[in-house]
Amino acid sequence: MSGPLLKVENLRIELTTRDGVCPVIDDLSFELEHGENLSFVGESGCGKSMTALAIMGLLPEGVGRVAAGSITFDGEELTTASRPRLRDIRGNEISMIFQEPMTSLNPVYTIGEQIAEVLRAHQGLSQKAAWDMAVELLDAVRIPNAKGRVGDYPFQMSGGQRQRVMIAMALACQPKILIADEPTTALDVTVQAQIFDLLRDLRKDTGTSIILITHDMGAVAEMAERMIVMYAGRGAEIGPVDQIIDHARHPYTKGLISCVPHIVDTLTDERARLTEVPGIVPGLAEFGRDMCLFASRCGMRVERCLQERPPMQDFENGQRAACWRAEEV
Amino acid sequence: MTETPQMPEMPEESIPKVRHPAAEAWEMFARNHAAVVGLIVLILITLGAVFGPMLYPTDPFDMVWAPFSPPGQEGFLLGTDYLGRDLLAMIINGARVSLIIGLAAAVVSIFIGVTIGALAGFYRGWVEEALMRFTEFFQVLPTLLFSMVIVALFGASLPMITLAIGIVSWTAVARITRSEFLRIRELEYVMASRASGAKNMKLMFRVILPNALPPIIVQSALMVGSAILFEAGLSFLGLTDPNVVSWGQIIGSNRQYILDASYTVTIPGLAIFITVLAISLVGDGLNDALNPKLRQR
Numbered sequence: 108m109s110g111p112l113l114k115v116e117n118l119r120i121e122l123t124t125r126d127g128v129c130p131v132i133d134d135l136s137f138e139l140e141h142g143e144n145l146s147f148v149g150e151s152g153c154g155k156s157m158t159a160l161a162i163m164g165l166l167p168e169g170v171g172r173v174a175a176g177s178i179t180f181d182g183e184e185l186t187t188a189s190r191p192r193l194r195d196i197r198g199n200e201i202s203m204i205f206q207e208p209m210t211s212l213n214p215v216y217t218i219g220e221q222i223a224e225v226l227r228a229h230q231g232l233s234q235k236a237a238w239d240m241a242v243e244l245l246d247a248v249r250i251p252n253a254k255g256r257v258g259d260y261p262f263q264m265s266g267g268q269r270q271r272v273m274i275a276m277a278l279a280c281q282p283k284i285l286i287a288d289e290p291t292t293a294l295d296v297t298v299q300a301q302i303f304d305l306l307r308d309l310r311k312d313t314g315t316s317i318i319l320i321t322h323d324m325g326a327v328a329e330m331a332e333r334m335i336v337m338y339a340g341r342g343a344e345i346g347p348v349d350q351i352i353d354h355a356r357h358p359y360t361k362g363l364i365s366c367v368p369h370i371v372d373t374l375t376d377e378r379a380r381l382t383e384v385p386g387i388v389p390g391l392a393e394f395g396r397d398m399c400l401f402a403s404r405c406g407m408r409v410e411r412c413l414q415e416r417p418p419m420q421d422f423e424n425g426q427r428a429a430c431w432r433a434e435e436v
Numbered sequence: 437m438t439e440t441p442q443m444p445e446m447p448e449e450s451i452p453k454v455r456h457p458a459a460e461a462w463e464m465f466a467r468n469h470a471a472v473v474g475l476i477v478l479i480l481i482t483l484g485a486v487f488g489p490m491l492y493p494t495d496p497f498d499m500v501w502a503p504f505s506p507p508g509q510e511g512f513l514l515g516t517d518y519l520g521r522d523l524l525a526m527i528i529n530g531a532r533v534s535l536i537i538g539l540a541a542a543v544v545s546i547f548i549g550v551t552i553g554a555l556a557g558f559y560r561g562w563v564e565e566a567l568m569r570f571t572e573f574f575q576v577l578p579t580l581l582f583s584m585v586i587v588a589l590f591g592a593s594l595p596m597i598t599l600a601i602g603i604v605s606w607t608a609v610a611r612i613t614r615s616e617f618l619r620i621r622e623l624e625y626v627m628a629s630r631a632s633g634a635k636n637m638k639l640m641f642r643v644i645l646p647n648a649l650p651p652i653i654v655q656s657a658l659m660v661g662s663a664i665l666f667e668a669g670l671s672f673l674g675l676t677d678p679n680v681v682s683w684g685q686i687i688g689s690n691r692q693y694i695l696d697a698s699y700t701v702t703i704p705g706l707a708i709f710i711t712v713l714a715i716s717l718v719g720d721g722l723n724d725a726l727n728p729k730l731r732q733r
Contacts, residue, residue: 163631169561198632205631210624215646225632262457276632 110182111138112283112316113162118176120154120161120340122391123169129391130174131157133340136419139284139316146327146348147320148363149337152388155320158337159286162318163203164193181283199229202277203286207293208270212261218245218272219257225279244275248305267298271305278309286318291326299323303330324367328352336360339389339400342419346426356420356428356436358405359384399431407432461725471721477714485535488528496525496681504697517686517700518693526681527707533682534664534711537598541663542656544602549609550645550652556610557617558640564614571610579604580669587675594677601666605659612655616648650726657722661715668708683708 120132132154139145147155160166162178164185178185180201185193197203205211213221222244223237232240238257245253248271261269270290277285287306291299303326310317319330327334327348334351336344336359344357355361362384386404393400402412409431417431430436465471494500499520500512507515507523514523556567583600590596620626621644629643668684670676676685683704690700 165627165630194633194635196633197630198634203628203631205624205628207624211628213625213629213643213647228633228638260456273628276628 112141112143112181113139114177114179115158115162116177116179118158118161118178119174120157120166120171121174122171124391126392129394131171131340131391131394132161133394134176135337135340135342136176137335137342137345139318141283142310142314142316143333144310144317144319144331146331146334147318147337148322148324148327148334149343150322150388153337154340155337156288157340159203159288159318159320162284162286163197163201164188164190165197195229198225198277198282199280200282201284201286202280202282203288204270204273204277204290206289208266208273209293211273212269214261217258217260218264222272222276222279225276229280240279241275244279245272247278247309248272248275249301250275266294267301270294270298270302274302274305274309278313278315281313282315284316284318286320288320289322290319292322299326306330324352324364336363340394341400342427342429343401344426344428344430345419346422346424346428350424350426356422356426356433357401357430358407358432358436359401360428361436362404399429407436465721465725468721468724470717471724474714474717474721477710478718481531481711481714482535484528485531488531489525492525492528494522494525496521496529498522498525504693504700506697507699507703514703515697515699517690518697523686523700523703526686527683527704530681530683530686530704531707531711533594533680534667534684534708537594537601537667537682538660538664538715540598541601541605541666542659544599545606545659545663546609546652546656547606548602549606550613552606553610553613554617554640554645557614558621558636558644560618567610568614571607574604575607577604580666583666583670584673584675587670592675592677594680597667597670597675597677600670601663605662605666609652609655609659612651613648616651617644620644620647654719654723654726657715657719661712661719664708664712664715 115138116136118132118135119130121128122131135154135158137145147158149155157166157171160171161173162180162185166172173186176186180196185196188196212218216224219238219241222241223232223234226232226237226240227234230237242253242257245257250256250268250271256264261272264272274290290306291302294302306317306319307330309315317330319326321327331348333346334348335342336351336357338359344351344355344360346356351360352364355364362382365382366384384404389400389403397416398414399405399408399412399417402408405412411431415431417429417433419427419429420433421427422433428436500522501516501520503516503518503520505512505516505520507513509515512522512524514527517523517526552567552571556564556571583604586600586603587597617640626639626643629639634643667682668687671682671684672688672691674688676682676688686704687701690697694701
């Protein structure tokens with residue numbers, strides 16, 4: 108196959124709010140290769156989840172819409188695809204796991220029924236075959252005693268186990284893309300590590316591309332090949348993970364990386380203060396402006412940042428950053 | 437994050453011992469003693485309605501003795517009515533009719549109410565507007581009058597009476613269903629189902645509806661009681677199927693003799709009272725058991 112698996116070009120998503128129409132995603136472009144792990148990083152409200160929902164065709168009805176740009180999946184345009192076609196793709200070729208494993212499973216059905224349902228809907232498997240497959244999948248996501256637990260209800264499982272069930276459900280039809288929207292935010296640290304291990308191993312086995320949405324720089328460093336730093340609905344920086352961590356080209360990325368706490372060997376009374384990126388993400392009403400939206404929080408601000416929106420600037424190593432002073436960062 | 441050490445058996449997060457929701461619900465129900473009494477009474481009444489006519493095979497339409505024989509005398513436990521019919525046989529046979537009409541009317545109104553409420557709550561927008569205005573139209577109709585018109589126009593047969601009661605009493609179910617749908621459609625597992633490609637019909641009736649059931653069940657239980665009352669009201673007014681006995685009909689046909697032979701009215705009245713009370717108590721117990729908001733009372 109040629110070309111990227113997923114190609115998003117100049118995507119603009121508008122939300123209709125009480126204050127008018129705001130672009131929550133503004134001119135975002137990126138590509139996802141076969142078998143690649145791409146991470147979205149950024150603070151809450153930067154449009155990471157919106158991007159994911161747009162790819163799935165699940166923008167909140169009547170509120171959000173794709174205003175411009177294109178999303179091409181395997182050569183097929185998704186923004187203009189029919190509803191039945193999108194339904195076919197969802198869960199089958201692109202699937203998604205959510206942030207809250209405690210509430211993402213339907214409480215009235217057993218986990219086996221829920222996994223089997225996806226298989227029956229998309230693959231046309233018989234009841235029996237789908238059930239057997241569900242057991243296999245539970246085994247694949249390392250639920251111990253899968254055969255005995257397939258008939259359990261979600262309330263009988265812990266958070267980590269439920270997230271595994273969600274992963275099993277998402278991978279049931281061997282999708283080409285798995286979107287994981289902060290899959291570990293609600294879990295314990297130890298369980299987080301297990302889930303990431305699982306996702307990495309599954310990717311190795313199945314070749315599924317993963318879009319990982321997260322706050323966790325550590326997870327990005329461990330999981331992803333490339334990352335996109337989002338800020339206020341715009342791409343701030345795109346590039347290979349190791350290079351970005353090595354030398355960020357956008358002050359925001361730099362700030363995010365320095366926010367990650369390091370465990371030091373000696374605990375003294377004078378521990379290093381955690382650094383932070385001062386200020387907050389601007390409100391939706393600010394989103395459309397022709398300026399650098401990060402300017403108000405940026406230590407390197409110059410006059411130009413307030414007057415013109417910086418375009419994406421290419422670097423030789425494949426990194427791209429939207430900053431007027433990217434070379435100096 | 438460092439490499440997690442490889443362990444031979446992955447230490448699974450301990451599985452919390454959680455009791456099945458059904459067991460928990462039963463416990464909450466059992467804690468409401470009045471509801472348990474109601475349930476026992478209701479079971480007895482149901483058994484009486486099902487097996488009574490076989491154990492006490494007197495035809496309720498037969499004139500078996502002189503009219504107005506008081507209860508306990510001449511071998512008739514509940515006496516005879518103004519035509520000399522055995523009141524006990526009438527009560528037993530009437531229980532069948534009253535319970536069947538109560539249940540069937542509840543089923544009709546649940547069917548209408550759930551369909552309309554589900555569509556309104558799921559699709560929102562103009563569908564919701566139109567359906568809720570339609571519901572309000574039915575809410576403000578004088579119910580007894582409207583059902584009388586239906587029965588008077590289309591004939592007083594059991595199915596028509598059932599339908600008439602169902603048609604005038606579905607509005608509460610529709611409103612409850614809609615509000616539950618509005619709440620549940622925003623929950624994550626509905627989004628997750630959408631993300632796995634579920635069709636709207638499946639989302640509505642296989643994903644959302646089972647989770648919306650508890651308050652609907654409570655409402656339906658109470659509706660069986662009010663349907664029985666409604667039927668009694670209609671038959672008291674004479675709008676009843678002449679080929680069957682119902683409790684309201686016994687009261688209606690004996691009402692002229694209320695001063696001379698008050699038991700002919702009191703006994704079927706008590707039967708209605710006890711049955712509806714039992715159903716209400718059970719409904720209250722179901723509310724305790726199924727409505728999580730009231731759990732921490």
